[in-house]
Amino acid sequence: MSYLMFLSNIEEQGTTNNELAKRACVTKQMMSKIVGLLEEEGYIYTQKNPSDSRSSIIFLNARGKELFVALEGCMQEARTKFDSIVGHDRMEQVIETMYTLVTELEKTDQ
Incomplete structure (x- = not known):
């Protein structure tokens, strides 16, 4: 999961490894180790790289893609459960609030 x-x-x-390292904010060396483990x-x-x-x-190979399909199913199942507890509109508000918090916190970290 991590x-x-x-x-x-x-x-x-x-x-590329360099692109992944930039996106994840880790060193190229760390990303190389993670890539090795995931492989x-x-x-x-x-x-x-041909260029x-x-x-x-x-x-991603077939197993990696299957993981994301399974995760999507789990996320949908959780969303359905949350909607049944608090209602769809309130859940949308929760998601919007969390998105705003994450976006604003990311701005202060830069």
Whole structure:
């Protein structure tokens, strides 16, 4: 679960290690270690970058994609449960409030 942030930043057409490191705000070396772990666990695969042979492009494999499909189902199930407890409109307000908080907190961190 702790690697979901990294996996969610891999684009369908692939993403380089440097791009992932920038998005995750970690060093290139740390990202290389994480990429190695995710590849060993079978969530991603890498291919040599055709435009820069010094780097690789990272892709989600079938297992990585299945993880996101499963997560989407879990998120929808949780949302349905929350809506049944507090109502759809109140849940929308909660989500909007959380989005605003995260956005504003990110501004103060920069």
